[in-house]
Amino acid sequence: MLYPLLRNSLFMLPPETAHHLSMGGLQLAHSLPFVKNQLAKQFQYNASDLSKTCFGVRFPNPVGLGAGFDKNAAYLNELEMLGFGFVEIGTVTPKPQAGNAQPRLFRIPDQKALINRMGFNNEGLEIIAKRLKERKATTQSNLIIGGNIGKNKVTENADAWKDYCTNFVGLEEVVDYFVVNVSSPNTPGLRELQEKESLRKIFAALQNLNKNNKPILLKMAPDLETSALDDIIALTNEIKIDGLVATNTTIDRSLLNTMNQEKGKKMGAGGLSGQPLLEKSTEVLKYLHKGIAGRIPIIASGGIFTGADAESKINAGASLLQIWTGFIYEGPMIVKNICQHLSAHK
Numbered sequence: 045m046l047y048p049l050l051r052n053s054l055f056m057l058p059p060e061t062a063h064h065l066s067m068g069g070l071q072l073a074h075s076l077p078f079v080k081n082q083l084a085k086q087f088q089y090n091a092s093d094l095s096k097t098c099f100g101v102r103f104p105n106p107v108g109l110g111a112g113f114d115k116n117a118a119y120l121n122e123l124e125m126l127g128f129g130f131v132e133i134g135t136v137t138p139k140p141q142a143g144n145a146q147p148r149l150f151r152i153p154d155q156k157a158l159i160n161r162m163g164f165n166n167e168g169l170e171i172i173a174k175r176l177k178e179r180k181a182t183t184q185s186n187l188i189i190g191g192n193i194g195k196n197k198v199t200e201n202a203d204a205w206k207d208y209c210t211n212f213v214g215l216e217e218v219v220d221y222f223v224v225n226v227s228s229p230n231t232p233g234l235r236e237l238q239e240k241e242s243l244r245k246i247f248a249a250l251q252n253l254n255k256n257n258k259p260i261l262l263k264m265a266p267d268l269e270t271s272a273l274d275d276i277i278a279l280t281n282e283i284k285i286d287g288l289v290a291t292n293t294t295i296d297r298s299l300l301n302t303m304n305q306e307k308g309k310k311m312g313a314g315g316l317s318g319q320p321l322l323e324k325s326t327e328v329l330k331y332l333h334k335g336i337a338g339r340i341p342i343i344a345s346g347g348i349f350t351g352a353d354a355e356s357k358i359n360a361g362a363s364l365l366q367i368w369t370g371f372i373y374e375g376p377m378i379v380k381n382i383c384q385h386l387s388a389h390k
């Protein structure tokens with residue numbers, strides 16, 4: 045009930061400042077045992093009826109946090125306190141990156157949307173892997189961690205597979221599954237790697253290293269032509285891809301109303317997320333689900349705000365769900381609300 049008030053205050057700040065401030069606040073809350081227990085009671089949902097196994101990993105509940113929120117794996121305990129069943133860290137790149145110049149994250153409140161061109165800002169593989177190793181050694185936790193991996197901006201596309209392999213080796217011990225991100229619109233040329241030959245090269249190299257059979261998924265853009273989706277479906281028959289994440293943000297600004305299209309122009313390039321993305325990403329999910337005929341699981345990402353949105357993704361073929369923009373607009377109750385809805389509508 046308090047979140048709309050808090051959100052109004054946070055929305056007076058630039059988005060990245062609000063993000064750091066709220067995560068700092070959560071860290072403080074988590075460090076105080078009484079507050080931590082109260083918050084856990086408030087936000088966690090005992091979802092034993094919703095726990096499920098996908099690609100060999102047991103998820104305590106199907107509601108996860110999408111990649112790009114905790115890029116550096118710095119807030120996992122705090123996010124677990126809020127009830128997430130899993131968190132996808134990253135996108136991690138082999139070398140640290142500052143990302144694009146600020147401002148690079150914009151709100152469109154009347155359509156519950158965001159536009160971002162962060163550009164894979166992250167502390168780099170070495171620091172992130174070290175942080176995860178320390179956490180693993182010192183924390184008892186059921187939280188499932190996905191490792192979303194990408195290439196550095198300076199790496200040529202022809203060598204991209206090497207960056208994915210470096211990330212894989214560095215994170216293998218400390219994540220439960222991997223996601224190959226070739227679908228961010230904010231690294232020049234990255235989305236060209238969604239083409240079949242490039243994907244084949246990346247996945248072949250990764251699976252060659254994958255002696256312990258760690259699940260490796262592919263995250264896709266919602267803007268792919270049907271023929272490109274068909275190629276990916278065909279590739280899942282040919283090479284081991286353990287699941288799909290549908291979808292990343294869109295570059296399609298026609299999903300905004302006319303007024304916001306004008307505003308969006310002023311914000312410049314970037315990926316659009318949130319409510320306007322819901323339908324488009326669900327269409328891609330449906331198409332993929334039909335094409336792969338349930339052979340591999342799909343994680344739905346794109347515009348999930350409510351239990352009904354989550355249900356529509358599951359009806360379209362999703363096995364797991366990820367939220368991002370919904371978390372900003374709806375607040376931390378979103379996880380429990382979705383879990384309660386899913387339990388009631390099973």
Ligand SMILES: Cc1cc2nc3c(=O)[nH]c(=O)nc-3n(C[C@H](O)[C@H](O)[C@H](O)COP(=O)(O)O)c2cc1C
Binds near residue numbers: 111135291368
């Ligand atoms: C600020 C911001 C940063 C993001 N960074 C990443 C990223 O680093 N890697 C990635 O795969 N997706 C990234 N995403 C995409 C989200 O994980 C998600 O797929 C997308 O926003 C659609 O979901 P939503 O409508 O619930 O936000 C980012 C999204 C936002 C808003």
